[in-house]
Amino acid sequence: MWRSIASNALTLFVVLLVAMAGLLAWGREEFAGPGPLDQSICFRVERGASLSAVSRALEEQGAVSDARIFRIGADYSGKADGLKFGSYLVTPGQSMAQILDSLTAGGQSTCGREVNYRISVASAEMVLRELDPATNRYVEVVAFDPATAAAPAEYLDVAEADDIRWRVTLAEGVTSWQVVEALKRAEFLTGELAEVPPEGTLAPDSYEVERGADRAGLLALMAERQAATLAELWATRADGLPYETPEEALIMASIVEKETGVAEERRQVAGVFVNRLRMGMRLQTDPTVIYGVTRGEGVLGRGLRQSELRRETPWNTYVIDGLPPTPIANPGRLSIEAALNPDTTDYLYFVADGTGGHAFARTLEEHNENVARWRAIERERGEEAATGVQD
Known part of the structure; x- marks a missing residue:
């Protein structure tokens, strides 16, 4: 009889072990497997919120299938006390493990x-x-x-x-x-x-x-x-540029930045100015004149006057030779790249073309034709604009 009882007890113990092992395997699969969420949500962890409250809220919003498994998984992984206040983006199919990682990682909120x-x-x-x-x-x-x-x-x-x-x-x-x-x-x-x-x-x-x-x-x-x-871009500069220091390249980059907002044109514009420097021609670019008037303190808000184009300032490239003494703005990376690796062309002039970009010219005759077309566009629009780089 005792042998029968012991045998039955052993059998029951084995069955319980198998059941527990199956339950644990199911729990691990639920914790690590894809979650039930089918649409992204922005989930907020309140300051001082308990793991119990957060797990219930996740279940109520459909982000986890079982709040108890989420809590057990957090305890087992040692992250039960690591919840960070904030708002978090929970995407479709995220597992409980992934959600827990997000809620305990810290740093800036990822949602909200x-x-x-x-x-x-x-x-x-x-x-x-x-x-x-x-x-x-x-x-x-x-x-x-x-x-x-x-x-x-x-x-x-x-x-x-x-x-x-x-x-x-x-x-x-x-x-x-x-x-x-x-x-x-x-x-x-x-x-x-x-x-x-x-x-x-x-x-x-x-x-x-x-x-x-x-x-x-x-x-x-x-x-x-x-x-x-x-420093990074100076190390990859083209050979034979007409400026010797990174500071001079930064000045050129600032002029390129103010002359065109079209990314594809930056190297062409830089190439025009490089050609002019090599030939000893003045840069004759309006943004430098404007900087001489405003010193960078605000926007001019009107067209340049002829008296301002003739006025001698350290930045008036219609009057001075070479580069101005300082940059005229803070150039972005693309303009610095353009100044240090300009296009190789024989262009010496450019003017607005009415599309937001510029028409480039090799000779003054070509440039004057481009200017005439731009002036016609101006008259049609009833606007006044700069003539770009000229002789």
Whole structure:
């Protein structure tokens, strides 16, 4: 009898072991396998939220199939106490393990709202955007220029939230003065700015920052990135360029930046200026004259006067020989590349062609014909524009 009882007990124990092993295998498969979500969601972990509350919320929103398995998996992997406050993008089919990794990785939120402070030549615009989980694209909620408008309610309602992502974006061609003035108006930054960095030394780029970041520290990062870009591209420069230092190349790049917004034209424009320097011709480019008038402090907002074209300033390339003494803006990487590896052509002139680009010419006669066509377009549009590079 005891033998029978022992045998039955052993059999039951084996059955329980097999059942437990099967249950564990099923649990591991559920934890590591594809999740039930069929459409992306933006999942928020509240500050101080417990693992139990987060797992229930994930199950209620359809991101996990079983809250208990998610909790057990978090305990088993040692991440039960590692949840990080923020908003996270959960995509279709993500496993519990992948979701747990996202929620415990830390760093900036991967979903939710973002404020991008865009500093351009004409303005500085604060743009509040929100990620649409379905398309994984940001949708603009509200935008305003802090220099000309009060912050709208939509911005004020979320500006203090801890999970907002902050970004500062510099457009190509902004001046250092414009950058400094815009950063002073960015209320989410801190610290004083005593000086304007040398022209051309700030890298146009997008910078992710935290609320309360130091303005001077951000400027230092911009300068560091521009210096690294210039050093990298200087090492790959073409032979025989008519400038001897990286600083001279940066001056040329800034002129190219202000002369054309068409990426495909940058090397051609740089080639025209390189040809002129080699031949001892003056650059005769309007953006340098404008810089001599404004010193980079704001936008001229009108056409150049003949008196300004004749006025002698260190930057007036209708009057001076060679390059001006400093850059006239902060050039982007593509313009620096163009200055250091210009197209090899025999073009000496260019003028706007009415399409946003330019018509290039080898001779003054060809250039004058292009100018005449552009003037006709101007008359049709009732506009006044610059004549580009001329003799």
